[in-house]
Amino acid sequence: MTSTLQPTATPTTATPTTATPAERAAAIGPRIAAHAARHDVEGSFVSEAYDELRAAGLLRAAVPVELGGGGATIRDLVALQRELGHHCGATALASAMHQHVVAFTAWRYRRGLPGAEATLRRVAEEQILLVSTGGGDYTQPQGEAVKVDGGYRVTGRKRFASQSRHGTVISTMACYDDPAQGRRVLNLAVPVAAEGVTVADNWDTLGMRGTASNDIDLVDVFVPDDKVLANRPWGVVDPPLQVISSIAFPIISGAYLGVAEAAYGAAVAAAARRADDVVVQRQVGVMRAKLQVAGWALDGALALVGEDPTPSRATVLAVMNAKAEVARAGVEVCDLAMEVAGGPAFFRGSVVERAYRDVRAAKFHPFTPEQTLVLLGADALGEPVPIAQ
Numbered sequence: 001m002t003s004t005l006q007p008t009a010t011p012t013t014a015t016p017t018t019a020t021p022a023e024r025a026a027a028i029g030p031r032i033a034a035h036a037a038r039h040d041v042e043g044s045f046v047s048e049a050y051d052e053l054r055a056a057g058l059l060r061a062a063v064p065v066e067l068g069g070g071g072a073t074i075r076d077l078v079a080l081q082r083e084l085g086h087h088c089g090a091t092a093l094a095s096a097m098h099q100h101v102v103a104f105t106a107w108r109y110r111r112g113l114p115g116a117e118a119t120l121r122r123v124a125e126e127q128i129l130l131v132s133t134g135g136g137d138y139t140q141p142q143g144e145a146v147k148v149d150g151g152y153r154v155t156g157r158k159r160f161a162s163q164s165r166h167g168t169v170i171s172t173m174a175c176y177d178d179p180a181q182g183r184r185v186l187n188l189a190v191p192v193a194a195e196g197v198t199v200a201d202n203w204d205t206l207g208m209r210g211t212a213s214n215d216i217d218l219v220d221v222f223v224p225d226d227k228v229l230a231n232r233p234w235g236v237v238d239p240p241l242q243v244i245s246s247i248a249f250p251i252i253s254g255a256y257l258g259v260a261e262a263a264y265g266a267a268v269a270a271a272a273r274r275a276d277d278v279v280v281q282r283q284v285g286v287m288r289a290k291l292q293v294a295g296w297a298l299d300g301a302l303a304l305v306g307e308d309p310t311p312s313r314a315t316v317l318a319v320m321n322a323k324a325e326v327a328r329a330g331v332e333v334c335d336l337a338m339e340v341a342g343g344p345a346f347f348r349g350s351v352v353e354r355a356y357r358d359v360r361a362a363k364f365h366p367f368t369p370e371q372t373l374v375l376l377g378a379d380a381l382g383e384p385v386p387i388a389q
Contacts, residue, residue, distance in 0.1 A: 007110040007308060009387065013092060019081035021303060023060045028052040029087035036088035037349045038212035043203060045166060046210040049091040050129075059095070062102040064109065067117065068124030073307045074247055077103060078254035078298065085258020086265070089358035090210030092255035094150040094162040098246035101130040101171045110308065115189065118320035119169070131167035131192065133158040133216065133237055134248065138366040139235050139386060141173035145186050151224040152176070154188065157218040158356050160364075161325045165212055167192050172218075175234060187230035187240070188223050196221035201367060208356030237387040239311030246309040250302055251364070253326045256362040263355035267337035270345065270352075283340050287333045294329035297322040297380050313387045317376060324369035327362035333360045 019027075032049040039046050052061050062077055063069020082091035104122055122128050130253035136142060136159040143156015154174045161170070170190045176182045190197065200215040232238045237245060264287050274280045301322035304315045308312070334356045338345050340346050345352035363369055378385050 002308045018070075019275050020162040021058055021070065021076050022083040024056045024058060025080050025083040025086075025087075028056055029083065032084070032091055033068050033087040035097045036090070036210065037354065039088075039090060040354055041209075041348065042070070043205075043209045045163070045212035046088060046091045046094065047166075049088055050095070050163075053091075053095060054127045059098065060102075060124045060131070062099055062106055063120045063124045064106055067109075067120045069120065072103075074103060074250060074305060075307070077251045078302060079315070080254075081251055082254040082258040082261070085255045085260075086262045088210070089255065089259040089262075089355060090208050092258055093208055093252070093361070094211040094213070095359075096161040096252045096255045097132045098167075099129050100244075101132050101297075103247050103251070104244050105130075107247065107308065108229075112377070114228075115229065119189075122168075126168075128168035129163055129166055131164050131216075132248075133163055133172040134162045134244070135365050137173040139185070139237060139241070141175055141185055143172075143174040145174040145188075145223070148177070148222070151222055152186065152188075152228065154190070154218050154221045154223055156193060158218065160213050161199075161216045162211045162213040164214045164216050169357075170197070170216060172216075174218075176231075183234035185230075185232045185234050186228050187232065189227045189229060190218065190221060192216075192225055193220055206370040207354075207361065208361045232360075233388075235386055237316060238314075239388060242311040242313065242316050242387070243309050245316050246305045246312070246319055249323045250298060250305060253298055253323045253362075254363060256330050256359055257291070257298060259327050259359050260294075260326075260333040261291060263337035263352050263359070266351040266355075267340040267345070270308050270341040280340060283336050287336050287340075290329040290333050294322075294326045297325040301365045311388075313379075313385075313389055316387055317372075317379060320367050320372045321376060323362075323365065324372040327359075327369050330362050357359050 032052055035048045035278045061070040061072040065071035081092045105116050105119050109120055145152040145154045175187050176184045176186050196219045198217045203212055203214045230240050271280050301319045304318050313344050337352045338356055341352045375385050
C-alpha cells in the first residue's frame with residue numbers, strides 16, 4: 001500500500017449533542033413521502049426532497065466538521081439512507097450517490113490528496129451535488145481518454161448517473177491506453193457545465209423513477225491533469241477502488257434495506273385484520289427474518305469497513321456479500337409484502353407497489369449478486385478474482 005493511502009488528518013465524528021443524520025431524516029421524512037408517488041408516476045426528479053435535505057444540512061453530512069460539515073461517519077450515512085428509504089426509495093438511492101462521493105472525498109482529504117478540501121468546502125458552503133457514474137463504469141468504464149497538452153480529451157456515454165441534470169461535478173472514469181503501462185482507468189472530476197457535456201432525458205424505467213438517472217454524454221471534453229484523481233489498472237478492483245467500494249456499497253445498500261423495510265411495515269399494517277391467519281403469520285415471520293439477517297449482514301460488513309477504511313480484498317468481498325444479501329432479501333420481502341397486503345397493494349400509489357418495483361434495482365449494481373457468489377467461490381478455491389490483494 002502506497003504512502004498516499006495513509007491518513008494525514010484524524011477522522012471526524014458528528015457532535016454528539018446534535019440529532020443524528022438519521023433522526024433529521026426521520027423528521028423530514030413525511031414531507032418527502034408526500035411527493036414520492038407523484039414523482040414516481042411522472043418519472044420526475046424528487047426536487048422537493050432535495051430542498052428538504054438541503055434545509056436539514058444533510059447534503060453536507062459527510063463533510064468533516066472543520067470544513068463546515070456534519071462529520072458523519074460511514075455508519076451514520078448508512079443509517080441516513082436507510083431512514084430515507086422508509087419514505088422515498090428514489091430520494092434514498094439518488095442521494096446515496098452524492099453521499100458516497102462526498103465520503104470518499106473526505107477520505108482523500110484526510111490523506112492530503114489534491115482537490116479534496118476545495119470540493120468539500122463547496123459541498124459544505126453551497127451544498128452542491130456530486131454525481132457518480134461508478135455503477136455503470138466500475139472496473140471497465142465506458143468512454144476513452146486521449147492524452148493532450150495539459151490533460152486529456154474524453155468521449156463516452158455514462159449510464160445510471162443519478163441526479164445528473166441537477167449535479168455540479170461528475171465523478172467519472174474513462175479508459176486510457178498508456179504507451180508504457182497499457183490499458184488504464186482514469187478517475188476524473190468533470191463539471192456538468194463543461195463544454196462537451198450533455199445530460200440526456202432518457203430515464204424511463206420500471207423503478208427508482210424519481211432518481212433522474214439520465215445518461216450523460218461526454219464528447220471531446222477537456223479534463224486538465226489536476227482533475228485526474230487516479231490512474232488505475234483496467235479490469236481490476238485495485239486499492240483505491242477497494243476503498244471506494246467499501247464506502248459506497250454499504251451506503252447504497254442502506255437505501256435498499258430501507259425500501260424493503262417500508263414495504264414490510266405497510267404489509268404488516270394491512271395484515272392486522274388477518275392477524276390470526278397462520279399463513280399470514282408465517283409470511284410476516286419470513287419477511288421479518290430476512291430483514292433481520294440482511295441487517296446483520298450489513299452491520300457485519302460495516303464492522304470490517306470501519307470509519308477510515310484501508311484497501312482490503314476481504315473487506316470488499318464482505319461488502320459485496322452484504323449487498324447481495326440485501327438485494328435478495330429486499331426482492332423476497334417486497335414480493336411477500338405484495339401477497340400479504342393483498343389487492344390494494346397492486347394499485348399504483350401503494351407504498352408496497354412502489355417498493356416492489358424500486359427494490360429490483362438493487363441487483364444491477366456491481367458486482368451483481370450472482371457475480372458475487374462466483375467471486376466468493378473463486379476466492380475460496382484459490383482461483384483468480386479481479387480484486388487485487
